[in-house]
Amino acid sequence: MYQYSLHNRVNEACVKNKLATGGKDQLFYARLMANTAAIRSLYTELYGHHPRGEAGFDALVQTLINAHLQRAAVLQEKDHSKEKQGHWFLSNEIAGMSLYVDRFCGGLDNLPGKLPYLKELGVNFLHLMPVFQSPEGESDGGYAVSDFRKVDERFGTLDDLQKLQLRMQQEQMHLMIDIVLNHTSQHHEWAIKARAGDPVYQDYFYMYENRSLPDQFDSTMPEIFPESSPGSFTYVKECNKWVMTVFHQYQWDLNYTNPAVFNAMLDTIFFYANLGVDILRIDAPAFIWKQLGTTCQNLPQAHSLLRLIRQCVQVAAPGLALLGEAIVAPKEIMKYFGTGLYYGKECEVAYNATQMALQWDALATGDTRVMLTAQHDILQKPYGCTWINYTRCHDDIGLGYEDASIEAAGFNAYGHRKYLKEYYSGVHPDSPAMGALFSVNPKTQDARISGSLASLCGLEKAMEAYDEKELEMSVRKILLMQAQSFFIGGIPMLFYGDEVGYTNDYSYLNEEGKSYDNRWMHRPVINWDKNERAKESGTLEQKIFSATRRLLQIRKSLPVVADHKNLTWLTPHNIHVAGFLRSDGKKKLYCLFNFQAKAAYVTWYTFKEHGPAVTRLYDHWNEQKLTVGSDYEYLVIAAYGFCLLEVVG
Numbered sequence: 001m002y003q004y005s006l007h008n009r010v011n012e013a014c015v016k017n018k019l020a021t022g023g024k025d026q027l028f029y030a031r032l033m034a035n036t037a038a039i040r041s042l043y044t045e046l047y048g049h050h051p052r053g054e055a056g057f058d059a060l061v062q063t064l065i066n067a068h069l070q071r072a073a074v075l076q077e078k079d080h081s082k083e084k085q086g087h088w089f090l091s092n093e094i095a096g097m098s099l100y101v102d103r104f105c106g107g108l109d110n111l112p113g114k115l116p117y118l119k120e121l122g123v124n125f126l127h128l129m130p131v132f133q134s135p136e137g138e139s140d141g142g143y144a145v146s147d148f149r150k151v152d153e154r155f156g157t158l159d160d161l162q163k164l165q166l167r168m169q170q171e172q173m174h175l176m177i178d179i180v181l182n183h184t185s186q187h188h189e190w191a192i193k194a195r196a197g198d199p200v201y202q203d204y205f206y207m208y209e210n211r212s213l214p215d216q217f218d219s220t221m222p223e224i225f226p227e228s229s230p231g232s233f234t235y236v237k238e239c240n241k242w243v244m245t246v247f248h249q250y251q252w253d254l255n256y257t258n259p260a261v262f263n264a265m266l267d268t269i270f271f272y273a274n275l276g277v278d279i280l281r282i283d284a285p286a287f288i289w290k291q292l293g294t295t296c297q298n299l300p301q302a303h304s305l306l307r308l309i310r311q312c313v314q315v316a317a318p319g320l321a322l323l324g325e326a327i328v329a330p331k332e333i334m335k336y337f338g339t340g341l342y343y344g345k346e347c348e349v350a351y352n353a354t355q356m357a358l359q360w361d362a363l364a365t366g367d368t369r370v371m372l373t374a375q376h377d378i379l380q381k382p383y384g385c386t387w388i389n390y391t392r393c394h395d396d397i398g399l400g401y402e403d404a405s406i407e408a409a410g411f412n413a414y415g416h417r418k419y420l421k422e423y424y425s426g427v428h429p430d431s432p433a434m435g436a437l438f439s440v441n442p443k444t445q446d447a448r449i450s451g452s453l454a455s456l457c458g459l460e461k462a463m464e465a466y467d468e469k470e471l472e473m474s475v476r477k478i479l480l481m482q483a484q485s486f487f488i489g490g491i492p493m494l495f496y497g498d499e500v501g502y503t504n505d506y507s508y509l510n511e512e513g514k515s516y517d518n519r520w521m522h523r524p525v526i527n528w529d530k531n532e533r534a535k536e537s538g539t540l541e542q543k544i545f546s547a548t549r550r551l552l553q554i555r556k557s558l559p560v561v562a563d564h565k566n567l568t569w570l571t572p573h574n575i576h577v578a579g580f581l582r583s584d585g586k587k588k589l590y591c592l593f594n595f596q597a598k599a600a601y602v603t604w605y606t607f608k609e610h611g612p613a614v615t616r617l618y619d620h621w622n623e624q625k626l627t628v629g630s631d632y633e634y635l636v637i638a639a640y641g642f643c644l645l646e647v648v649g
Contacts, residue, residue, distance in 0.1 A: 043056075147188065182285075220295055285324045322346075322348055454503045458473065491563075566583055570606055599636055
């Protein structure tokens with residue numbers, strides 16, 4: 001909507017900055033004017049009553065102009081190319097890997113030399129775990145940032161990062177990095193100034209002179225790490241104040257009710273965008289707005305903040321996509337894609353954490369009913385948005401899907417979760433898994449699960465026992481889990497080491513600052529001699545690497561797998577088998593996954609329920625041509641096996 005005074009105000013800022021609105025800056029100017037009303041509306045919603053609100057809005061506009069002026073021509077050309085593609089991140093040709101630079105290859109300067117290895121695997125999208133400066137011993141894996149614009153010397157330099165991005169750009173590879181919006185390290189410049197008594201920077205955080213308000217906050221805020229960091233506030237003796245520290249005592253929560261904080265972090269977002277980042281992973285967005293009397297999670301203002309960021313990014317760096325790292329229930333995570341007028345216009349990407357956890361549920365139980373009961377909510381994702389799908393990541397495995405999904409499948413919710421915890425921690429006598437419980441809440445007995453993909457699938461235990469049969473079964477499980485996450489839609493994201501079957505790395509127990517956190521067991525230090533065995537026929541590494549590569553090759557050969565909201569779950573004719581149909585009107589691909597330890601039988605009627613009856617299928621994985629039989633006959637899927645069945649007639 002055109003608003004004369006508002007648009008004139010923004011236009012004057014453009015004139016002041018000598019933008020060539022009819023020349024090289026024309027597209028930016030058009031986007032700015034088109035988005036001005038939405039930006040102003042969202043900003044007013046958050047800061048309309050703030051005494052420095054108007055000055056903050058002018059600063060926001062200047063931040064957008066500066067970001068555009070600092071954006072390299074090659075990145076602007078890339079923006080234009082992505083806009084012409086439309087939703088470029090939905091492509092079936094994108095496959096990612098998430099990694100810790102130092103544990104993967106030592107430093108950023110070594111990473112360009114590993115790109116051929118990644119390209120051979122089929123990976124063309126890298127998520128680098130946090131590389132910006134954080135204090136040794138108080139880093140939270142890099143999520144306690146002390147300088148948002150300085151690469152930590154443990155990983156290299158900013159120049160190393162820029163050289164990597166240039167090389168990746170030449171290789172047509174995409175880059176994702178993290179921005180930690182919710183908090184800073186206590187060693188960040190802002191926190192140092194606040195600790196010294198500077199009232200300007202004390203207003204960058206939630207700081208209080210006594211326990212009155214902190215106690216009120218604590219009464220409704222759940223503890224994130226009850227074992228290691230109980231409560232949500234920490235006393236700062238240097239200034240005699242209490243500061244909000246939701247995650248760890250060394251991570252100070254930023255106060256987004258202050259518009260200066262928003263503008264400072266928006267400027268940081270554009271700093272990353274202008275490094276050539278393709279997707280920016282916003283860490284813990286559910287926590288970024290705090291309000292007394294609430295859980296301080298998933299509040300409406302948090303969504304308004306993300307929408308405002310999205311509108312601003314569309315203006316100055318339209319090729320940058322935003323990932324909201326909200327690990328919450330499906331009904332809540334859908335809100336991070338946007339609701340109402342902003343449906344599909346908040347974050348373009350989110351983690352499909354519920355589906356990941358449901359896969360582990362099915363693997364432990366051999367029963368897919370809990371997985372299927374939860375799919376209705378997951379399918380509500382808007383068109384034009386996508387998932388990151390994965391089996392493992394740097395974090396633990398939560399069991400946060402709803403009790404209703406468990407009970408609808410006929411299980412007792414408490415007993416079911418208890419079984420899963422015992423199974424994956426290796427306590428259950430029939431379990432082949434070797435994991436550990438993380439962040440056990442002594443009050444509720446809630447806990448999450450640590451462990452590598454291979455160890456949770458039984459490879460570590462099978463190797464220790466020299467059990468060839470169990471070795472084969474564990475490899476089948478690994479590939480089953482990866483295959484479902486690759487073909488279910490969205491961007492498949494491998495976790496480094498999983499492509500060659502790394503088991504738990506217990507060296508973290510001897511590392512100061514890590515030994516208390518068992519999540520480091522599934523964050524291995526890569527031994528490249530082991531990875532080289534991926535080239536040796538018959539090794540476990542070769543079996544897993546070559547099979548993973550082949551899955552990605554199949555995926556890239558099938559455009560129907562692109563995430564165009566084209567997934568239909570199949571009727572569960574066998575509770576041990578989860579299946580879905582990917583279709584685009586012309587092509588159909590049936591994907592079926594057997595989660596039990598013996599062969600499963602699926603009626604051929606399965607392939608006659610969706611449109612004209614199918615007569616012939618080609619299994620891309622098993623390389624077989626199949627003729628659809630009578631309804632009383634069956635397709636047989638091997639133990640922990642799967643089929644990728646394209647309709648060919």
